[in-house]
Amino acid sequence: MDEEKRRIRQILAGDTREFQHLVENYQKLVAHIVFRMIPNASEREDICQDIFLKVYQNLSHFRFESKLSTWIGRIAYNTCINVLEKKKAVLFDDFAADNQSILDYSMPENSPLKLAEKDDLSVRIQKEIEKIPVHYKTILTLYHLEEMSYAEIGEIMNLPEGTVKSYLFRARKHLRERLLAKYQPEEL
């Protein structure tokens, strides 16, 4: 934390080189959030830039009351939510409506995508994650990929810890159901 404080002080004193180090340290976290939440691939890098620009402009307001990663994560999450709200994207959709797409989903067995899917469970899961509501896939990413605690995820997404736990449970349950609707258990 002291090292982090020292670095932030250096950035605030005008050391842009130090800020570049900060960007390199946290760009993976920001990319994970943005790439999961924003469906349009051509927008993602610009949004990541906007997020780090906000971090730079607001760094003097960071009070060390939370981890820097959580603070940057919150900026990334809120920026993505604003982008999605402008596009009127569905944020807190329930899984119920989405279940229909499991039945409707059909792809030729010999399509390249299908063949690739058969090769790799991870690819199948990534594809299924893309189809679930944005809040659920963000929670899955922050918990499993970023290994954040419920409290940290709650802080980023402005949700109580209990809600984070409940959404995480529902997201994984739904993911399993989707996979089993398409594949036999032995195919997993």
Next chain:
Amino acid sequence: MKFHLRENDIQRYLDGETDHSEKQGIEKHLQECTDCRQQVAEYRLIFGALREDPGYGLTPQFSENLMSRIEQEKQSVRLSKVWQNLGALGGVILGIIVSLYYTGLKPYAAFWDKLNSIFFAENPSFRELYNLLDTGFQSHPEIFGGATLVILFIILLDRLFTPGNGGV
């Protein structure tokens, strides 16, 4: 009657959130129940895949592009600060002149008369407002003049020294 583990408990077990006795109970049940064992195996695979990096990557030039954008933003902010401060300074100078005029020092009386004739001659409501303020100024000119000077001084300090408000 055969019972099965709840999915919630299976997930908590795989997250390592069950206490010692609960964990022992689940593991004992798993030794006997094929269905639950199958479910645990499926969740284990899903959890493993979720931990794998999906390979989201920014371009290698990302941080350099960002830094040059930040430099551009800084320059445009600097320029806009200069204009804002010049504007504030101009406003303060104008305010001081107006204050001096109404506190009794009327070095450019002819100029003010001319200005009044331009702004107030055609507009009755401006004229009424002017008359109202003028009555106040004439009865207590020092209060109005002093208050204006204090307010303008505070605005100038705020503009020049508050970070993020056009200040340095």
